[in-house]
Amino acid sequence: MKHPKNPIASLSLDLDNQWSYLKIHGDPDWDQFPSYLNLMVPRALEIFRELNLTITFFIVGQDAALEKNSSALRSIALAGHEIGNHSFHHESWLHLYSEAEIEQEIAIAEEHIERVTGQHPVGFRGPATAFLLPFLKF
Numbered sequence: 001m002k003h004p005k006n007p008i009a010s011l012s013l014d015l016d017n018q019w020s021y022l023k024i025h026g027d028p029d030w031d032q033f034p035s036y037l038n039l040m041v042p043r044a045l046e047i048f049r050e051l052n053l054t055i056t057f058f059i060v061g062q063d064a065a066l067e068k069n070s071s072a073l074r075s076i077a078l079a080g081h082e083i084g085n086h087s088f089h090h091e092s093w094l095h096l097y098s099e100a101e102i103e104q105e106i107a108i109a110e111e112h113i114e115r116v117t118g119q120h121p122v123g124f125r126g127p128a129t130a131f132l133l134p135f136l137k138f
């Protein structure tokens with residue numbers, strides 16, 4: 001596949017893990033942080049390698065804090081993709097946090113993500129539509 005020299009789009013993927021869906025649904029055992037990153041990340045990296053694309057992966061800090069995810073998360077950076085910050089706790093109600101709590105949330109995630117991937121995350125994406133909700137009219 002041939003790609004233009006000047007990119008016409010920006011691609012990103014939020015690494016929402018299994019536990020974050022269980023948590024939002026109120027399912028038990030989400031706090032054991034079940035993870036499918038070891039299964040999903042190698043497949044995603046293979047697809048992007050075949051397509052000759054580098055994208056931005058937004059990583060949840062809680063996943064970076066757990067040793068069981070380290071190898072998968074490190075492999076993303078080693079494959080040349082950009083690493084972004086997707087909060088620490090991945091809570092859809094992040095917009096209800098105080099400013100200090102939001103700063104803490106982002107800083108802790110940043111610390112773990114940088115330690116595991118060796119890359120300083122520049123971009124931040126809030127979980128779900130956390131930062132949009134106050135501005136949306138339903």
Ligand SMILES: [Zn+2]
Pocket residue numbers: 014015016086090126127128
């Ligand atoms: Zn997410």
